[in-house]
Amino acid sequence: MVSNQILQNTIDGLKSITRIDLCLIDTDGKVVATTFPDTEECEKAVLSFITSPAESQVIQGYQFFKVNDDQHTELVLLARGTTDDVYMIGKMAAFQVQSLIVAYKERFDKDNFIKNLLLDNLLRVDIYTRAKKLHIDTEVKRVVYIIETKNEKDTNALEIVRTLFAPKTHDFITAVDEKNIILVKEVKSTDTLDDLDKTAYMIIDMLSTEAMSAAKIAYGTVINDIREVSRSYKEAQMALDVGKIFYSDKSVVAYSRLGIGRLIYQLPIPLCQMFIREIFGGKSPDDFDEETLSTINKFFENSLNVSETSRQLYIHRNTLVYRLDKLQKSTGLDLRKFDDAITFKIALMVVKYMKYVENRDSF
Known part of the structure; x- marks a missing residue:
């Protein structure tokens, strides 16, 4: 009201x-x-x-x-x-x-409809009936963005996002919890992932300028029918979580770009623990010293190129080879071999995921 x-x-x-x-x-x-x-x-x-x-x-x-x-x-x-x-x-x-009164009631009804749609609380027949009553087109391309701000209950950020998109009558802005702002945005059939990224970065820039608030944004895949909005929302939720675990340096994460991180995120913890035991025995990547970890990460960044890695680490090539040999003796994996490098990379990602779950469950 x-x-x-x-x-x-x-x-x-x-x-x-x-x-x-x-x-x-x-x-x-x-x-x-x-x-x-x-x-x-x-x-x-x-x-x-x-x-x-x-x-x-x-x-x-x-x-x-x-x-x-x-x-x-x-x-x-x-x-x-x-x-x-x-x-x-x-x-x-x-x-x-x-x-x-009529305008605010319609806005309230649309907001309720979109929330229930996101949370999958509506029967299929009810979706189309209510959408028709609220004059919402059911067969257009849409994508769901989740905007997570630094502060909970950030009403200022919510109003800024509404200012950006509310005049566009086919876009919907709501919140289903105290942490995130949800944008259900209509997109063109010609829009690419780069276009969707531009929208996300525009929101981040606006929040940074107007609300002095840092934000992370994740979005799902583009859907063609209104009943699929909840799927795009769930994909955006997963992208936000996976982004925090494996791509913490990125402020925008797309579900379709999650790669192997998406697979690892869906693994049960017992299976992860068994995999780590098989790879490292009784050890964990946490047991490696800082020098070894930085060497490993830089080696992966340079696509297993020994010369370029040693140059960027300001060490002699033989020093790098010595470190890799030492790592091979302790783990049985030679990072200069593609298969071993892939195994080691996945193991590091699995450990990151396990830590995330452990910290999340401790709250």
């Missing part, structure tokens, strides 16, 4: 233009917003007016107007004065308030 503050701002603005005092009273006789004091004398008259068949009436020097929604009286508007000009202004003010 429309907040009392918005209603107060509305009638304050109308008074500043027309110089006519206005008051809004609910169906219980309580003042919701007013531009003048001493409204007690009108409250009893309002209760009688609500039960009458009249849509407008002059009572005690005021013009009374019913503000309806779906043929039910929501509020009563009072305009001080009995002239024709006051009647016309009161009629216009009542129409303005009624339009506000």
